Amino acid sequence: MKIKAVSYPYVAWALLFIAIPLGLIVYFAFTDTAGSFTVDNIIQAGRYSNVLMKSIWLSAISTAICLVMGYPIAYYMSRSSAMVSGTILLLIMLPMWMNFLLRTYGWMSILENNGIINQIFGVFGLGPFEMINTQGAVVLGMVYNYIPFMILPLNSVMTKIGKDVIEAAQDLGASPARVLSEVVLPLSLPGIKTGIIMVFVPAVSTFIISQMLGGGGNQLIGDIIELQFLGNAYNPNLGSAISLVLMLLVMLIMSVSGFLNDDDLEEKLL
Amino acid sequence: MKTFAKTYLGVFMAFLYAPIFVLIIFSFNESKGRTFTGFTWKWYSALFHDAAIMDALLTTLIVAITASVFATVMGTAAAVGLNRMEGKFRSGIMGLTYLPILNPEIITGVSFMLLFVVAKNALNSVGVPFQFGWATLIIAHITFNVPYVILNVLPKLRQMDGSLVDAAMDLGCSHWQAFYKVVIHEIRPGIVSGFLMALTFSLDDFVVSYFTTGAKHQTLSVLIYAMTKKRVSPKINAISTLLFVVVLIVLIAVNLVERRNINRNRQAVRDRKKEED
Numbered sequence: 299m300k301i302k303a304v305s306y307p308y309v310a311w312a313l314l315f316i317a318i319p320l321g322l323i324v325y326f327a328f329t330d331t332a333g334s335f336t337v338d339n340i341i342q343a344g345r346y347s348n349v350l351m352k353s354i355w356l357s358a359i360s361t362a363i364c365l366v367m368g369y370p371i372a373y374y375m376s377r378s379s380a381m382v383s384g385t386i387l388l389l390i391m392l393p394m395w396m397n398f399l400l401r402t403y404g405w406m407s408i409l410e411n412n413g414i415i416n417q418i419f420g421v422f423g424l425g426p427f428e429m430i431n432t433q434g435a436v437v438l439g440m441v442y443n444y445i446p447f448m449i450l451p452l453n454s455v456m457t458k459i460g461k462d463v464i465e466a467a468q469d470l471g472a473s474p475a476r477v478l479s480e481v482v483l484p485l486s487l488p489g490i491k492t493g494i495i496m497v498f499v500p501a502v503s504t505f506i507i508s509q510m511l512g513g514g515g516n517q518l519i520g521d522i523i524e525l526q527f528l529g530n531a532y533n534p535n536l537g538s539a540i541s542l543v544l545m546l547l548v549m550l551i552m553s554v555s556g557f558l559n560d561d562d563l564e565e566k567l568l
Numbered sequence: 569m570k571t572f573a574k575t576y577l578g579v580f581m582a583f584l585y586a587p588i589f590v591l592i593i594f595s596f597n598e599s600k601g602r603t604f605t606g607f608t609w610k611w612y613s614a615l616f617h618d619a620a621i622m623d624a625l626l627t628t629l630i631v632a633i634t635a636s637v638f639a640t641v642m643g644t645a646a647a648v649g650l651n652r653m654e655g656k657f658r659s660g661i662m663g664l665t666y667l668p669i670l671n672p673e674i675i676t677g678v679s680f681m682l683l684f685v686v687a688k689n690a691l692n693s694v695g696v697p698f699q700f701g702w703a704t705l706i707i708a709h710i711t712f713n714v715p716y717v718i719l720n721v722l723p724k725l726r727q728m729d730g731s732l733v734d735a736a737m738d739l740g741c742s743h744w745q746a747f748y749k750v751v752i753h754e755i756r757p758g759i760v761s762g763f764l765m766a767l768t769f770s771l772d773d774f775v776v777s778y779f780t781t782g783a784k785h786q787t788l789s790v791l792i793y794a795m796t797k798k799r800v801s802p803k804i805n806a807i808s809t810l811l812f813v814v815v816l817i818v819l820i821a822v823n824l825v826e827r828r829n830i831n832r833n834r835q836a837v838r839d840r841k842k843e844e845d
Contacts, residue, residue, distance in 0.1 A: 301743065305649025308642050308714065312664045315711040319679030320667065326682060371580060374573050386577070388819065393584050395815040397772055397789050400808040403796050404587025407594065412602050414590060503672030510796060520674050527678055527779065534682060545675050552670065564719050567669050
């Protein structure tokens with residue numbers, strides 16, 4: 299018996315349930331409801347380019363904030379004892395195990411016009427401030443939900459930076475700022491790259507966070523796709539065209555950043 | 569510098585846990601509003617008497633367990649076969665395997681929906697009844713779970729000493745015996761972590777379930793989504809609190825077991841050293 303053969307059920311499964319469904323997206327994107335070829339859907343998808351730009355813009359801001367907020371945490375963890383960094387890691391992972399819908403719902407209660415923050419302001423006779431249904435709230439939701447994906451790869455790369463390397467730089471007279479900019483930062487670059495991809499991809503394609511925290515006025519590209527499949531606008535052909543654009547955008551960003559070429563892709567995905 | 573780092577860490581943790589604590593506090597709130605008017609357990613008892621929520625909980629468990637068991641068996645077999653392969657066919661299959669992980673979730677969800685709609689129309693036109701429901705949910709969950717099993721098992725197979733299998737077969741094992749007597753034990757950590765990862769992703773999944781669920785049975789996350797649309801429903805707070813407590817207990821238990829294993833290993837090493845002395 300050939301051992302290779304035990305993987306054939308999965309090969310068949312992958313063709314049927316991974317390859318064909320993605321092929322269907324391409325097929326639907328280039329056909330009309332009668333099934334004949336058209337590029338109309340792609341042209342119509344162009345109408346949503348401003349929504350796409352907004353999605354990219356808000357996710358880019360969120361990714362940048364995740365990097366700035368997460369970097370010191372990851373660095374602190376990497377320079378702490380295994381016990382301390384293990385505990386911090388556990389504390390960061392714990393909220394992730396709770397469904398993101400619930401955590402985002404929690405933010406709704408905090409940010410609402412009669413929510414906790416405005417009630418506190420109210421005591422001092424201030425407000426209420428409009429915080430929910432703003433772009434800021436959407437960015438907050440993205441940062442909150444995806445920042446662990448920034449910290450984890452950063453931490454795993456920084457843990458590998460030897461203590462001796464940093465001490466050598468210090469012994470040679472480098473100031474803390476120079477140690478950071480000329481030793482730690484360059485050595486942590488692979489982690490930064492991975493973190494950026496791991497935050498940006500789910501952020502740019504989200505459709506729930508924008509609905510819950512952004513209200514009706516802050517629709518992102520994910521919301522538009524959802525509307526074509528499960529909403530009133532039911533139009534799977536247009537939805538497929540927009541999905542195709544989003545998929546190509548994500549693949550483009552991944553390949554340009556060299557994310558896909560690394561030998562340790564497997565390790566990064568787990 | 570040290571105090572600054574610790575303060576920042578504290579502020580960051582407050583940020584991470586703020587929404588969770590808000591949910592927990594308001595799960596005990598007498599009134600439905602945003603002001604705390606008094607302590608009550610009533611949302612918890614309402615939760616357990618809500619047939620839809622209990623049904624969703626059961627659906628979630630059935631789908632997650634079925635899908636992750638199936639994915640573990642198929643994924644382990646796939647990894648064993650893929651480990652023996654080389655060349656274009658292997659990299660093609662690996663490429664397909666990465667896709668559900670790399671693609672945005674919404675794309676995966678939408679692509680399943682297209683497949684099942686096409687399948688439904690084709691099957692219904694020849695008189696075969698087919699609806700969105702258990703089958704679509706479980707197939708979708710298996711599909712996004714298998715890659716995690718494969719990616720966990722493959723490295724263990726690569727690390728395994730190939731001569732172990734040869735030795736077993738020299739001693740008279742058949743291929744199959746060599747597999748379940750030797751290989752399985754060597755790769756078990758990969759299989760277990762693959763299974764646990766699959767189970768976790770299945771339990772937590774919203775996006776793919778949302779696009780593949782039927783009208784009858786919904787998973788908990790899809791039901792929660794419907795509830796958040798209505799905005800004020802304190803039962804959500806109660807669910808959150810219960811889930812948080814469950815997760816906390818599981819994580820602490822796992823951590824304790826791990827620590828005990830580490831200590832036991834250390835003890836074993838120490839004992840061996842003593843014997844050598």
